[in-house]
Amino acid sequence: MGTIRIGAVAAHFGRDLDFDLQRIATLIEHARSSGVALLVxxxxxxxxxLADLRHPDPGALPPALAPDDPHLRKIAALAADMVVCVGYCEADGERRYNAAVCVTGDGVLGRHRKVHQPPGEVAAYSAGTSFAAFDSPVGRLGMLIDYDKTFPESARSLALDGAEILACLSAWPTSITNRAPRMSQDRQARLFDLYDQARAAENQVVLASSNQTGAMGGMRFLGQAKVVGPGGDILARTWSKAGIAIAEVDVAGEVATARRVLHHLAERKPDAYWSRT
Known part of the structure; x- marks a missing residue:
């Protein structure tokens, strides 16, 4: 396939769906003008x-959208020949999921429901149950949401399913229990970068990490969108401000080079690992 441009977004989004859609349209337009093929x-x-992660207000939750909601169809139309990953609250009967969908103008390429939940989130969302990679015009992709990337098994599952690009969609806040005076010194800021780089390096894949910025209720989001190479090197980033981190990457070439001598997936020893399953 050769070299493509990957964009990871840092921006603020709230409860107004029409406002959010307009902001997404603007971001897609900016990304397209920069030659981006994959936008996360x-x-x-x-x-x-959520405005409060510890005690979510049942009356102030994000709007729950059906998987074929018109807003999602509009994003697919805006994407056209671009591959776009976007997060939303998915309605499934009485259940709600923190979900992501990957689309082009031709329709849905893949879906993911967040599997791992911090304690307070269980009051607002049900948990997903699986990780699955899927094929796309930019290569084989897998998606993670927020806390999913804290667990090495999440990214490893996608890499073993053939994903060479991981799209990590986040609304990742500063520390709730021990907030630092400066965001750059915050414990969660350090962990957010650490997880992004570790998940890319240990699986030898390209990782695009998006995140919200600004604040909602008591939550203050980190930003720090980035594209990471298969050696764990940060190729582009936004820091804490809104913007699009864009990197030009030969995904197949970079992954092949990273795995040429040390091939982590091929050199695993599953029989030696403790497991209950």
């Missing part, structure tokens, strides 16, 4: 994230 928008880009 944040978690909850349609409808915003």
């Amino acid at each position: 928008l944040p978690d909850a880009a349609l409808g915003g994230y």
Whole structure:
């Protein structure tokens, strides 16, 4: 396939779906003008994230959208020949999921429901149950949402399923229990970068990490969108401000080079690992 441009977004999104859609349209337009082929928008880009992670207000949750909601169809139309990943709250009967969908103008390429939940989130969302990679015009992709990337098994599952690009969509806040005076010194800021780089390096894949910015209720989001190479090197980043981190990457070539001598997936020893399953 050769070299492509990958964009990871840092931006703020709230409860107003029409406002969010307009912001997404603007971001897609900017990305297209920069030649981006894969654009990863944040978690909850349609409808915003929770305003309080410890005790979510049942009356102030993000709007729950059906998997074929017109807003999602509009994003697919805006994407056209671009591959776009976007997060939203998915309605499934009485259940709600923190979800992501990957689309082009031709329709849906893949879906993911967040599997791993911090304690307070269980009051607002049900948990997903699986990780699956899927084929796309830019290569084989897998998606993670927020806390999923804290667990090495999440990214490893996608890499073993053939994903060479991981799209990590987040609404990742500063530390709730021990907030630092400066965002750059915050414990969660350090962990957010650490997880992005570790998940890319240990699986020898390209990783595009998006995140929300700004604040909602008591939550203050980190930004720090980035594209990471298969050696764990940060190729582009936004820091804490809104913007699009764009990197030009030969995904297949970079992955092959990273795995030429040390091939982590091929050199695993599953029989030696403790497991209950």
